[in-house]
Amino acid sequence: MTLLLIEQILNGLQYGMMLFLMAAGLTLVFGVMGLINLAHGSLYMLGAFVCAAVAGFTGSFWLGLVASLIASAAAGAVIEVAVIRRLYARDHLDQVLATFALILVFSEGCRWVFGSSPLFLTVPAVLSGAVTFPGGLQYPLFRLVIIFVGLAVAGGLFWLIGGTRLGVRIRAGEADRGMIAALGVDISRLYTIVFALGAALAGIAGALVGTLQSVQVGMGEPVLILAFVVIVIGGIGSIKGALIGALLVGMTDTMGRFLLPMGFAQIMDPAAARGVGSALASILIYLLMAVVLVVRPQGLFGART
Amino acid sequence: MKIVKTLFPSLALSLALAGGAIAEPVKVGLITTLSGGGATLGIDTRDGFLLGLKQAGATDVEVIVEDDQQKPDVAVQLADKMIQSDQVDVLTGIVWSNLAMAVVPAAVGQGKFYLSTNAAPSQLAGAGCNPLYFSVSYQNDNLHEAAGAFATDTGYNKVFIMAPNYPAGKDSLAGFKRYFKGDVVDEVYTQVGQTDYAGEIAQIRASGADAVFFFLPGGMGISFMKQYADSGVDLPLVGPAFSFDQNILQAAGKAALGVHNTSNWSKDIDNEANKTFVAEYKAEYGRLPSIYASYGYDTAHLLLSAMKTADVKDKEAFRAALAKADFASVRGKFSFGPNQHPIQDIYVREVVEEDGILTNRIVSTALADRADAYAAECKM
Amino acid sequence: MNITRETVVNSAVLALLVLVPVVAQLRGDPFTITLATKVAIFALAGVGLNLALGFGGLISFGHAAFFGIGGYVTGILASHAANYEPLFDGAFTVNGTQQMLLIWPIAIVVAGLFAVVIGALSLRTSGVFFIMLTLAFSQMIYYFAVSWPSYGGEDGLSFYTRNQFPELNMFDPLNYFWVCFTLLILAVGLSAMITRSRFGLALGGARQNPQRMASIGIRPFWLSLTIFVISAMMTALAGSLYADLNRFVSPAMLNWHMSGEIMVFVILGGNRRLLGPVAGAGLYILAEHLLGQFSDYWQFFLGLVLLAVVLFAPGGVIGILTRRRGDV
The missing domain is CATH 3.40.50.2300 (Response regulator)
Incomplete structure (x- = not known):
């Protein structure tokens, strides 16, 4: 039981990191440009498809990973210039709709190019299998790598925002758009760079998570909604909020699915308890989000509404 | 049109x-x-x-x-x-x-x-x-029933069973249990469209089961098998044909190799x-x-x-x-049969590799001339 | 009333919506009538959402919840009545019903109650948080419907025969179209009244400048909550009609894609235009059928069309036709 509990806690942590990879780009784009990007999930899907296709063609997972990074960043830059740029001045409604339209274009476009069947993508040999900890706990190496990558991305983003020239501009852009343009910074180039960066983060997340999951059309949508839940809980625009929010959601979801059916079995017939428990578990994170927002409308680390 | x-x-x-x-x-x-x-x-x-x-x-x-x-x-x-x-x-x-x-x-x-x-x-x-x-x-239950029969014939005593939390999932577990004579150590309902099964795999690891039955159609099955193969748990898997069908088998890859699945057709x-x-x-x-x-x-x-x-x-x-x-x-x-559903043999297949392509091969017959559990309720 | 260009366009839109099923009836093509009915129903859902979205400035990304609640109330009442099982059997007995005139008010009230709770909680926030909170509540209801076994879960609930309306045979597609169309017209009339009333004017003020409204003693919260609830009720009525059109309800009605689609009807036609949702729903259904004929990948082209409308025609189709941006 203790081993199981530790493993579930690791799972919650790992799931949270997976969500963070997705949420980081989303919250960055929102924080800097004030843009709601529903197509973030499509960039995630694109990353997974490109990684699978390139890895399948060349036989190298690593080449696939690099390709997915380049492809998603490039796709991000292209849609920023072609579409997103026209949306900054619009209200959230137009942003939601335009990016909803982009989802349709990307999903069916992907199916057109790559076919309807799921693609194959697997863990590279060096990272496959499970490691055994002292005490007998076994845990898949690749999931540990995802936890590590998540931490590295979080560290990288903190450094980028806090310690580089680009970060200074990003923060300035968040604070006052007019001022930064007046200071002679090319704001539209900055926006393209930030959007491409967000897209690259989505692409990498897609490639890594796609390695563990089914690479198929529509894979970005459930995770997109979860990523929104994460950044809303954490406070939109805050990297720290996204990190804490992701861990909270990951932990709540994993533990809910694990503990609720067991809990209900104490008070009712086990077969019914499993149904009720997992029904409740599936709405738990939305409940968490509602509670957080009702108590703290700007999210845990949100500065403005 | x-x-x-x-x-x-x-x-x-x-x-x-x-x-x-x-x-x-x-x-x-x-x-x-x-x-x-x-x-x-x-x-x-x-x-x-x-x-x-x-x-x-x-x-x-x-x-x-x-x-x-x-x-x-x-x-x-x-x-x-x-x-x-x-x-x-x-x-x-x-x-x-x-x-x-x-x-x-x-x-x-x-x-x-x-x-x-x-x-x-x-x-x-x-x-x-x-x-x-x-x-x-x-009939929807058939392949799951056959999986139950196969698990019994193979001598599995303690099976961990799992399906999505929707009506077809519940029918699936009921069908499996109809023909499985051993103990069901745990019964888990997953979310529809779930993509991460780390939690369930942890429960499988801790359950003390000697085999796992799962019904996870489409992408859910691919995700589960890839994660399972990488988890260090190596209990045998059994499932209906849907997760091992020709059009998704390549996506699951070697993770599916050797898995037994039940089907009424095979090439x-x-x-x-x-x-x-x-x-x-x-x-x-x-x-x-x-x-x-x-x-x-x-x-x-x-x-x-x-x-x-x-x-x-x-x-x-x-x-x-x-x-x-x-x-x-x-x-x-x-x-x-009288309710106009098939009476047919249901086979056990094994996932094998042929000429670099993953496919299925029949290894035995799980249920011969199987009709279904509901024919008696049909009044026509 | 002045005869503006928009009045002409609006009349044309309504005339077209009436003309299509009538001609289809003469040509013996009942499916086209079904499509027109679907347009009227989706338009009604859009008119409801338009009240919150356009006139109230509340971007609800969770109206599928109300659409689905309207549908489920209808399905549950009808299936209980068909099976002669009471809904509630205790100190007193509550039976199901197959009378539309009873079902509609119940669907509207139930959805209204949900809207009061969801609205009151969501309105504590604004902007993107409001969008996401409404989405979260609709997702909760969606997952609940998928995994709760009593009324079919993911499989949904069929009730096989369309519910009844006094003196009219609802199996006749054209009759059912008239019922839906009439309700649509009533809803459009009601929204026109609301937006022109003192309440509507205050609401417009609250949307454009909440501080000023607060300073003259009008609390935007109550205005917003009222319009949100009315909006949800209209969408629920549309959900009830949609359930009857298909004689079937399922969690798909509650899915966030549905919320997105209702939003698309509003924007495609023209945000804040009285008949925007009617034109939008009509075009959407038409595009779905025309594009579906020439490619399996029709959603790709649908996406491009939507994108073009949002980017280059912010007033929607009615905006293009009247050549000015909508402002009330």
Whole structure:
């Protein structure tokens, strides 16, 4: 039981990191440009498809990973210039709709190019299998790598925002758009760079998570909604909020699915308890989000509404 | 809307000359999923059905194909359209149980035949059976029952079972338990569309089970198998054919190798009809057929066999002709029970690698001449 | 009333919506009538959402919840009545019903109650948080419907025969179209009244400048909550009609894609235009059918069309036709 509990806690942590990879780009784009990007999930899907296709063609997972990074960043830059740029001045409604339209274009476009069947993508040999900890706990190496990558991305983003020239501009852009343009910074180039960066983060997340999951059309949508839940809980625009929010959601979801059916079995017939428990578990994170927002409308680390 | 007409006047003539054939034109409405994430299954169903007609040189069959987008409300509206505007005689093609439950009762209620190429929920096999409704594929529980029988025969004593938390998932676990004689150590319902199974795998690891039964169709199964293979847990897996079908097996990769799964069709079933089907399907579409394609193909042949002896407008005669199942099924032995669901053998297959492609090979028969658990409740 | 260009366009839109099913009836093409009915129903859902979205400035990404609740109330009442099972059997007995005139008010009230709770909680926030909170509540209801077994779960709930309306045969597609169309017209009339009333003017003020409204003693919260609830009720009525059109309800009605689609009807036609949702729903259904004919990948082209409208025609189709941006 203790081993199981530790493993579930690791799972919650790992799931949270997976969500963070997705949420980081989303919250960055929102924080800097004030843009709601529903197509973030499509960039995630694109990353997974490109990684699978390139890895399948060349036989190298690593080449696939690099390709997915380049492809998603490039796709991000292209849609920023072609579409997103026209949306900054619009209200959230137009942003939601335009990016909803982009989802349709990307999903069916992907199916057109790559076919309807799921693609194959697997863990590279060096990272496959499970490691055994002292005490007998076994845990898949690749999931540990995802936890590590998540931490590295979080560290990288903190450094980028806090310690580089680009970060200074990003923060300035968040604070006052007019001022930064007046200071002679090319704001539209900055926006393209930030959007491409967000897209690259989505692409990498897609490639890594796609390695563990089914690479198929529509894979970005459930995770997109979860990523929104994460950044809303954490406070939109805050990297720290996204990190804490992701861990909270990951932990709540994993533990809910694990503990609720067991809990209900104490008070009712086990077969019914499993149904009720997992029904409740599936709405738990939305409940968490509602509670957080009702108590703290700007999210845990949100500065403005 | 895409209309595919298959009219071969010369063949019609020769059939008429051969005598006994009443070449009445039959209009078929094929509603299936052709767009979105579930499109592969629908495309295979359609291709199998059309190949069946083409290969038999079918005369006077007009097929209207429409995309249901995997949405039940769209399927209902398409069925209304085909019945009211196109005035089809026969409906077929739906892949998903929830769409079938939305369409089938309404269609047979309006006096149309429905031939199921896949979904066959228990409600339509028992008290809700109907003279105009035939399931050509199976009854939904069949493959799960066979998995239960296989687990018992193999000597598994403690099995961990898992399915998504929706009606088909619950039927699946009930079906498995119907034929499994050992202990079920834990029973887990996952979320519909779930993509991460780390939590369930942890529970499997801790459960002390000696085997795992899972029903996770489509992408859910791929995700689970990839994660399971990488988890260090190495209990044997058993499942119904859906997660091991030809069109998703390549995506699961070596993670699926050696897994046992239950199916009523396999490309290595040894009979002439099946050999022809597999060869012609490969020649026509450049890929190996899936179970959905095989059901579509059999449905086409069943329809043609009934058309040979009866007029579709004469419902009673046509129903009797269908019920005879006088066609060479790619599954070999095939007949209908009293509730018009198949009586057939259900096999255990193993995932193997052939020429660098993952595919299935039959290893044994799990249930012979299996009908279904609901036939007795059907009063027709 | 002045005869503006928009009045002409609006009349044309309504005339077209009436003309299509009538001609279809004469040509013996019942499916086209079904499509027109679907347009009227989706338009009604859009008119409801337009009240919150356009006039109230509340971007609800969760109206599928109300659409689905309307549908489920209808399905549950009808299936209980059909099976002669009471809904509630205790100290007193509550039976199901197949009378539309009873079902509609119940669906509207139930959805209204949900809207009061969801609205009151969501309105504590604004902007993107409001969008996401409404989405979260609708997702909760969606997952609940998928996994709760009593009314079919993911499979949905069929009730086989359309519910009844006094003196009219509802199985006749054209009759059912008239019922839906009449309700649509009533809803459009009601929204026109609301937006022109003192309440509507205050609401417009609250949308454009909440501080000023607060300073003259009008609390935007109550205005917003009221319009949100009315909006939800209209969408629920549309959900009830949609359930009857298909004689079937399923969690798909509650899915976030549905919320997105209702939003698309509003924007495609023209945000804040009285008949925007009617034109939008009509075009959407038409595009779905035309594009579906020429490609399996029709959603790709649908996406491009939507994108073009949002980017280059912010007033929607009615905006293009009247050549000015909508402002009330």
